[in-house]
Amino acid sequence: xxxxxxxxxxxxxxxxxxxxxxxxxxxxIQQPHTLITAAPLLTxxxxxxxxxxxxxxxxxxxxxxxxxxxxxxxxxxxxxPVSPPPIQTRDPDDDLVIATxxxxxxxxxxxxxxxxxxxxxxxxxxxxxxRIVNDADLLHELRSLSAPSPGTP
Numbered sequence: 001x002x003x004x005x006x007x008x009x010x011x012x013x014x015x016x017x018x019x020x021x022x023x024x025x026x027x028x029i030q031q032p033h034t035l036i037t038a039a040p041l042l043t044x045x046x047x048x049x050x051x052x053x054x055x056x057x058x059x060x061x062x063x064x065x066x067x068x069x070x071x072x073x074x075x076x077x078x079x080x081p082v083s084p085p086p087i088q089t090r091d092p093d094d095d096l097v098i099a100t101x102x103x104x105x106x107x108x109x110x111x112x113x114x115x116x117x118x119x120x121x122x123x124x125x126x127x128x129x130x131r132i133v134n135d136a137d138l139l140h141e142l143r144s145l146s147a148p149s150p151g152t153p
Contacts (some may be wrong), residue, residue, distance in 0.1 A: 001145070002034045002077075004101040006111035007045045007093075009135050014049070014058040014068055020135040024110060027142045029075035036104030037076040039095055044067060079104040087124035089115040101130050110138045 005013070005025060012021035028035045049065045060068060063115055081099035088095050092114050101109050108131050109116060115134045116122075125132055133141070 001108060002036055002106045003028050003108045004036045004097055005112055006097050006113055007048050008112050009110050010045050010049050011054055013114045014060060017075055020139045024135050024139050036079060036100060036106045037078040038079055038081045038100040041100055042073055044093060077104060089121055091115055102128050106130055110135055
C-alpha cells in the first residue's frame, strides 16, 4: 500500500509513543508498503515539531527531532508534488498533501484533519484512486493485511 501520512499523523508518531499513529508509521515503512512524502511536507513537519506545545507532547530535543525527521525521510519515497494541485481544500498545506499523494500514486492519505473528510475532497481524491482515512482505521486495515490467514502456522 502506498500511503501519505499527513503531518498531524507524523507529529503523533514520534519515538516513545504508543499511539495508533506510531504503529501506522512503523508498519508503513516496511515492505510491501511505501510511505510517500515530499520535501515541503518534511519542512512542515519540522516546523510543527518545534512548536512549544507539540514539544511538550513528544519530549524530543533538537537532535531527537532531526533524527526523527531523517528517519522519516530515509523511510520514504520522496516525490515532487504536482503543481498546481488539481484538488483544493481550504488550506494550502492540505492541498500540498493531496498534490504529494497524486505525484506519488498513493492509495491512501492518512489524516485527522477535518478538511479532508469533506465530500468534495473525498470524491476528488477518489478520481485518482486515493482514499482518505484516519490513523485508527488505517491501523486496523494494516493489521488485518498482516494477520496470518486461518490455518497458517
